[in-house]
Amino acid sequence: MTTTAIKGAFFHLLDDPSVVGVTAAHQYEPDGLLVLEAGRVTAFGARVDIEPNLGPDVSRIDHTGSLIVPGFIDTHIHFPQLDMIASFGEQLLDWLERYTFPEEAKFLDPAHAAECADFFLEELLRNGTTSALVYGTVHKESVDALFEAAFARNMRLVAGKALMDRNVPEAVRDTAESGDRDSRDLIARWHGKGRLGYAVTPRFAPACSDEQMTRAGKLLAEFPDVLMHTHMSENLGEMDWVKELYPDAKDYLDVYDSFGLLTNQSVFAHCIHLKGEEFQRMAEADAAISYCPTSNLFLGSGLFNLKEAEKYGVKVGMGTDVGAGTSFSLLQTMNEAYKVCHLKGHKLDPYKSFYLSTLGGARALNMGDKVGNFEVGKEADFLVLDMAATPLLERRLKNCKSIDETLFVLSMLGDDRAVEHTYVAGACRYSKRK
Amino acid sequence: MTTTAIKGAFFHLLDDPSVVGVTAAHQYEPDGLLVLEAGRVTAFGARVDIEPNLGPDVSRIDHTGSLIVPGFIDTHIHFPQLDMIASFGEQLLDWLERYTFPEEAKFLDPAHAAECADFFLEELLRNGTTSALVYGTVHKESVDALFEAAFARNMRLVAGKALMDRNVPEAVRDTAESGDRDSRDLIARWHGKGRLGYAVTPRFAPACSDEQMTRAGKLLAEFPDVLMHTHMSENLGEMDWVKELYPDAKDYLDVYDSFGLLTNQSVFAHCIHLKGEEFQRMAEADAAISYCPTSNLFLGSGLFNLKEAEKYGVKVGMGTDVGAGTSFSLLQTMNEAYKVCHLKGHKLDPYKSFYLSTLGGARALNMGDKVGNFEVGKEADFLVLDMAATPLLERRLKNCKSIDETLFVLSMLGDDRAVEHTYVAGACRYSKRK
Numbered sequence: 001m002t003t004t005a006i007k008g009a010f011f012h013l014l015d016d017p018s019v020v021g022v023t024a025a026h027q028y029e030p031d032g033l034l035v036l037e038a039g040r041v042t043a044f045g046a047r048v049d050i051e052p053n054l055g056p057d058v059s060r061i062d063h064t065g066s067l068i069v070p071g072f073i074d075t076h077i078h079f080p081q082l083d084m085i086a087s088f089g090e091q092l093l094d095w096l097e098r099y100t101f102p103e104e105a106k107f108l109d110p111a112h113a114a115e116c117a118d119f120f121l122e123e124l125l126r127n128g129t130t131s132a133l134v135y136g137t138v139h140k141e142s143v144d145a146l147f148e149a150a151f152a153r154n155m156r157l158v159a160g161k162a163l164m165d166r167n168v169p170e171a172v173r174d175t176a177e178s179g180d181r182d183s184r185d186l187i188a189r190w191h192g193k194g195r196l197g198y199a200v201t202p203r204f205a206p207a208c209s210d211e212q213m214t215r216a217g218k219l220l221a222e223f224p225d226v227l228m229h230t231h232m233s234e235n236l237g238e239m240d241w242v243k244e245l246y247p248d249a250k251d252y253l254d255v256y257d258s259f260g261l262l263t264n265q266s267v268f269a270h271c272i273h274l275k276g277e278e279f280q281r282m283a284e285a286d287a288a289i290s291y292c293p294t295s296n297l298f299l300g301s302g303l304f305n306l307k308e309a310e311k312y313g314v315k316v317g318m319g320t321d322v323g324a325g326t327s328f329s330l331l332q333t334m335n336e337a338y339k340v341c342h343l344k345g346h347k348l349d350p351y352k353s354f355y356l357s358t359l360g361g362a363r364a365l366n367m368g369d370k371v372g373n374f375e376v377g378k379e380a381d382f383l384v385l386d387m388a389a390t391p392l393l394e395r396r397l398k399n400c401k402s403i404d405e406t407l408f409v410l411s412m413l414g415d416d417r418a419v420e421h422t423y424v425a426g427a428c429r430y431s432k433r434k
Numbered sequence: 435m436t437t438t439a440i441k442g443a444f445f446h447l448l449d450d451p452s453v454v455g456v457t458a459a460h461q462y463e464p465d466g467l468l469v470l471e472a473g474r475v476t477a478f479g480a481r482v483d484i485e486p487n488l489g490p491d492v493s494r495i496d497h498t499g500s501l502i503v504p505g506f507i508d509t510h511i512h513f514p515q516l517d518m519i520a521s522f523g524e525q526l527l528d529w530l531e532r533y534t535f536p537e538e539a540k541f542l543d544p545a546h547a548a549e550c551a552d553f554f555l556e557e558l559l560r561n562g563t564t565s566a567l568v569y570g571t572v573h574k575e576s577v578d579a580l581f582e583a584a585f586a587r588n589m590r591l592v593a594g595k596a597l598m599d600r601n602v603p604e605a606v607r608d609t610a611e612s613g614d615r616d617s618r619d620l621i622a623r624w625h626g627k628g629r630l631g632y633a634v635t636p637r638f639a640p641a642c643s644d645e646q647m648t649r650a651g652k653l654l655a656e657f658p659d660v661l662m663h664t665h666m667s668e669n670l671g672e673m674d675w676v677k678e679l680y681p682d683a684k685d686y687l688d689v690y691d692s693f694g695l696l697t698n699q700s701v702f703a704h705c706i707h708l709k710g711e712e713f714q715r716m717a718e719a720d721a722a723i724s725y726c727p728t729s730n731l732f733l734g735s736g737l738f739n740l741k742e743a744e745k746y747g748v749k750v751g752m753g754t755d756v757g758a759g760t761s762f763s764l765l766q767t768m769n770e771a772y773k774v775c776h777l778k779g780h781k782l783d784p785y786k787s788f789y790l791s792t793l794g795g796a797r798a799l800n801m802g803d804k805v806g807n808f809e810v811g812k813e814a815d816f817l818v819l820d821m822a823a824t825p826l827l828e829r830r831l832k833n834c835k836s837i838d839e840t841l842f843v844l845s846m847l848g849d850d851r852a853v854e855h856t857y858v859a860g861a862c863r864y865s866k867r868k
Contacts, residue, residue, distance in 0.1 A: 083833055085826070086846035089781045123826060298846075300776030326769060326846050328826065335760060342734030347523045390850070392519070392557060392762070399517055412520035412732075412760050415849070416824070 004426065005054055006034040007047065008063035008384065011403060012070050012373040013359045017351040018310045026351055027374075028403045034068065036380045039154075039425035044374040063384050066420060067406065069354065070373050071130025071381035072330035073361030074320050076229075076269040076290035078135040079120040079146055079159075080107045081323030091300050092235035095324065097169075104162075105171035107137040113145035121149050125430040127328040128419040130381035133229055133267055133290070133319075133365055134159040135201060138172045140182040147190045154194060154425050156371055156379065158227055160201030161186060165212045168203070176211035183219055191226060195379070195425070197367075199227035199267070205255045206241050217260025227265050227365065230256065233278075234270035235301050253278040262287055267364060269319060270295075271309075272302040279312035288315035288364035291356065293336040295321035303340050306348065317364030318356040330357040331418060334411035350407035379425050385410065386420035386432065393418065438860065439488055440468040441481060442497035442818065445837060446504050446807040447793045451785040452744045460785055461808075462837045468502065470814045473588075473859035478808040497818050500854060501840065503788065504807050505564025505815035506764035507795030508754050510663075510703040510724035512569040513554040513580055513593075514541045515757025525734050526669035529758065531603075538596075539605035541571040547579035555583050559864035561762040562853040564815035567663055567701055567724070567753075567799055568593040569635060572606045574616040581624045588628060588859050590805055590813065592661055594635030595620060599646045602637070610645035617653055625660060629813070629859070631801075633661035633701070639689045640675050651694025661699050661799065664690065667712075668704035669735050687712040696721055701798060703753060704729075705743075706736040713746035722749035722798035725790065727770040729755035737774050740782065751798030752790040764791040765852060768845035784841035813859050819844065820854035820866065827852065 010032040017025035033050040035043035035058075043050050080103065087099040107113045124132060136143035136159055143161045150157040163179040164172060174182070183200060191198040200219050202208045208216070220228050233239060233252050242252050249255045253274070256262050264286035271289045274282075282289070291304050309316050319325070320333050327333060334353040341348035362372030371381050388394035393413045400406040410418060422430035444466040451459035467484040469477035469492075477484050514537065521533040541547045558566060570577035570593055577595045584591040597613040598606060608616070617634060625632040634653050636642045642650070654662050667673060667686050676686050683689045687708070690696050698720035705723045708716075716723070725738050743750050753759070754767050761767060768787040775782035796806030805815050822828035827847045834840040844852060856864035 083830065085830060086843045088839070088842045089783070091776075119825075119829065126825070297770075297773035297777065300773075300779070302777070336731075339731035339734075342525075343731065343736070345734070349523070391553075391560070395553065396517065396519060405522070408522045409520045 001037050003042070003055065003058045004036045004061060005058045006036070006061045006063060006068070008032065008066050008068045010034060010044070010068045010374060011354070011407065013351065013355045014373060016360060017349070017355055022349065022351045025355065034374055034380070034382070036426045039380055039427070041374055041376050041378050041380050043376060066387060067385045069383050069385060070358040071371065071383055071422065071424070072128045072357050073317060073365065073372065074124070074129045074132040074330065075267060075288070075317035075361045075364050076292055076319030076321050077132050077325070078321070078323060079117060080104045080135070080137045080142055082116055082120050085323040086326060087323070091237065093237050093241070095299060101169050101172050104137040105169070107142040108139045110141045110145060113142045114149070117145040117149040120146070121153055121155065123328050125153070125422045125424070126419065127330065127416045128383040128422050129328065129330060130422060130424050131156045131362070131365070131367065131371055133199060133227065135229070136161045138162045138164050138174050140186055143186050147196055151194050151196060153429055154427065156195040156367065156381065158197040158199050158365060160199035160229055162201050162203045163212050163216060164203040164207040166207060166209050168207050176209055176215055179212055180215040180219065187223060187226060191223070197227065199229040201229045202261070204231040204238070205252070206238065206245055213259035213261065220263060220265065221260060224265070227267060228261050228263065229267050230261070230269070232256065232268040232271055233273040234296070235299065236273065239273060251275060251278055253281060257281070265366060269321065270301065270304070272296060272304050274308070276308065276312070279308055279314055282314045283312045286315065288317060290319035290364065291316050291337065292319040292321035292325055293340045294327055294333055295325035296340070297336060298326050299324050303344055305344060306341055307344070307346050315360070315364045316356060317361035327415070329415045331411055331414035333357070338411065350404050350411055353411050354407055380423060381425065382423050383419055384421040385418050389414065389417040435471050437476070437489065437492045438470045438495060439492045440470070440495045440497060440502070442466065442500050442502045444468060444478070444502045444808060445788070445841065447785065447789045448807060450794060451783070451789055456783065456785045459789065468808055468814070468816070470860045473814055473861070475808055475810050475812050475814050477810060500821060501819045503817050503819060504792040505805065505817055505856065505858070506562045506791050507751060507799065507806065508558070508563045508566040508764065509701060509722070509751035509795045509798050510726055510753030510755050511566050512755070512757060513551060514538050514569070514571045514576055516550055516554050519757040520760060521757070525671065527671050527675070529733060535603050535606050538571040539603070541576040542573045544575045544579060547576045548583070551579040551583040554580070555587055555589065557762050559587070559856045559858070560853065561764065561850045562817040562856050563762065563764060564856060564858050565590040565796070565799070565801065565805055567633060567661065569663070570595045572596045572598050572608050574620055577620050581630055585628050585630060587863055588861065590629040590801060590815065592631040592633050592799060594633035594663055596635050596637045597646050597650060598637040598641040600641060600643050602641050610643055610649055613646055614649040614653065621657060621660060625657070631661065633663040635663045636695070638665040638672070639686070640672065640679055647693035647695065654697060654699065655694060658699070661701060662695050662697065663701050664695070664703070666690065666702040666705055667707040668730070669733065670707065673707060685709060685712055687715060691715070699800060703755065704735065704738070706730060706738050708742070710742065710746070713742055713748055716748045717746045720749065722751060724753035724798065725750050725771065726753040726755035726759055727774045728760045728767055729758035730774070731770060732760050733758050737778055739778060740775055741778070741780050749794070749798045750790060751795030761849070763849045765845055765848035767791070772845065784838050784845055787845050788841055814857060815859065816857050817853055818855040819852050823848065823851040
C-alpha cells in the first residue's frame, strides 16, 4: 500500500472553539507532516515527531510555504440553481416563483442535469469544497446526475430530490406517492455507495402536503442514517404563510416536528427568525442549522443570530446556499458571516469561522467521525492554500503575526484563487491554473 | 495628433436613473465606437454612425466581445490603511486606536509612503478605479508620495493630508497651525497640477479642535475649487462622542456646518445615521455622501439608507473605504451595496449601482464635467471588462438576456478579475496578466 507524506503548515479544529475555548479547539503545525494511506490519515503532527516513524517507501509531497486546512464543507447548496445565481431584485417567495422554479424545471432532462452536475462539482472543488449537502430538483434525474458525477470524483456528498407536491408550478411538482417512491429508489441505488449519502429533502413546509410530510417522516424513521434537509424561518413572508397553513402549530419548527422531521439527522437552512424556545428544542433533538450569510443578505432575509445558537448548543455549519448565495467560496462566506455577526454585535473569530466551515459542518451533517479535520483514521479531504493568490493577499499575509490573523485575513480577502490544490480522499482533484 | 478608435460594446450613464428613469439615464451600444484624441473623447456612439466620419489615419483597437464602461470612481478610501485591511474584531473607535493610528504613524517616513503609494495606485488600476478621493495620514509626506505616484500615472485623483490635532496619539497629531500650513503647502504644490486636486481633510469632528475646524473652513472659502473630505455619522459611539463634545450643536452635520465645512465641495463619508433634516440641509448645500457598504458591514456600523438620500436629492457616490472596507473592487462594493439596500427593503438596480460607481461618483467629487462617462470632451478613463473572468462568470453571463442582467451579474459575481484593461486619459495603464 502506498504511503504518502505531505509536508507543510497545517491548521485544523479539534472541537468547537465556542465550547472548549480557542486554545483547546485548534492545532497549528507550522512545520507539520500529514501521512496518508488509501485515502485516510494514518499519522499527523509536527514533522519532528512524525518523520522518524516513517518507513522507507514513502512518497513525499512538499507544500512548504502553503497553509493546509481541511476541505470545506458546504451544509446547504442547490446544484440546479447554478445558472440563476445573481438573479435580480426579489425576496424569497417571489424569487422562487420568478427565477427558481422555471430554472429547476429544466432538470427533467438528464443531459442537462449531467452537464450542470459536472460544472457544479468542478466549481465546488475549485473553491475548496470537498463535501456538501445538496438540493436536487423535484426530478430524480437531477439527483442521479449529481450522484454519478460525485461518485466519479469520490466525494463525500449528501443529496436528495426535492419533495414539493403543492403550491408550486406543475413542472416542478411531484405527488406524495411519487416523491416517496423516487426517494426510496434513490436511497436504494445511492445511499452508502462510495462516499455518498442521501437526504430526505422536503422543499419547505408550504410546498409539501401533510401526506408528503408524513411519508417523509416515515422514511427518516425507516432509514436512520439518512439525513433530513429543508428550509426554515428564512423570510417573514414565508413565516406568515406557514402560520396561515398551520394555524394550530406552536411555531414553524413544530410543523416539522409534528411530522417526525426534527431529529438528530435534520439540517435546517437559515433559521434567521427562530425564537429561543425553538433553538432549545433543536438543541434537545440534536438537529443542525445551516448558516448562509451571503444568501440571507442577497435575498434581504435578515441576520442570523449565531450567538443564540451557541447559547442553546445547537449544531451549526456554514452554507453558501447558491443560487441565492452569491459565492461558492466558503472563504467569501466567512467574510459575510463576520459582517452579519458584527451587525448583531458579536465578534466572529476566525477559529469559529473555520470551525463552521470544516469540522462544524461535518458535525452538522453527522459526518464528524469521517471528515472535518486531520485526525488519524479520517478521510483525507484537504486544501492547499495559496498565500500569494492576489497581490493584496500576499502583501497582507506577509504582515501577519499569528495564525489567527492569517486565518482572518484569508477569510476576509480570500476567494477561489486562494485554493491552490483540493485533495479528495488523498487524491488531488483540482489544481489552480497558473 | 493621433486619433484612436476603440471598438466594442459600451455602457455608460448619462444621468441619475433615480431622477430621470433608467431609459433616459443610460446608453448601451452593443456595437459602438469610442474615438479619442489627446486623452479625450472626440466622438462616441454606434459604430455605424461614427465610422463614416473617421479620417484615414486612425489607429484602431478592437475589444469586440468585451464590455467597456467608464472608469470606476472611489469616493472614499484611505491609502495608508492598505496594510491593515482585514483587521479583526473592533468597531470604529477601537479599530482606530488599536490598528489604524499605529499603522498611519509609519507614514512620516517618505520611503514607506512612496512604496505604499505605488502599490496602492496599482491596486486601484487593477480593480478598474481611475479616480479616487483619498485620505492621507496627518503627515504631508504621505500626500506628497501619493500625488507624485498619481501624477506619474496621469490619474484624476484628489487627496489631502488628514487634519487631526486632538484626541489622537502624539505620532499622528498635528496642530491647528501646522495642519493649516501643511495643507496650504500641498495645495500650492499639487492642486491643479496635471489631473490632481486637493481636499481639505479633517479626520472627523472629535479629532479636530475648534481652531483647526475654523482654519479648515477658511481654507475652503479661500480655495473654492478645493474639496472638503471627512467622516460623519458612521458609528453610534462616535455620534455620542460628538454630542458630548458639542452639546449645543443641533446635530452632527451642524458641527461641520458651524465651521463653514458644509458646502457644495463637501464629501461626507458614511452618513448612516442621519436624520431627514440633515439629508435636507445636505441637499440644500449640494454636499455629497460617500456610501461605503463593505466598510459599514465590516465595522458593524449599520445600514446606509440610500432611498432617503435619493428622496432628499443628496449627491451620492460609492466608496470602498479601504482599509475598513474589505475590497478595492467597486464591483464587489456594488454586491454589498445591493445587499444593504435589500435589508433596508429597497431594490438597488444595476443602472443605479453603475451610476454611483461612475458618473454619480464623479458628480459627488464635482468632476462630472471631466469624467464619469463617454460624453464628447471628457477625459477618456475607461475599463475593458473580461466577460469570461471566471468559469462561473462566463457561464452566467452567457445566459444573460439584457444589458441590465449583464450588469447585475457583473456586480454580484465580478471582482478585480473582471477588469481586463484600465485606460487612464486614453492610455492603457493596466492589463490583466493572462
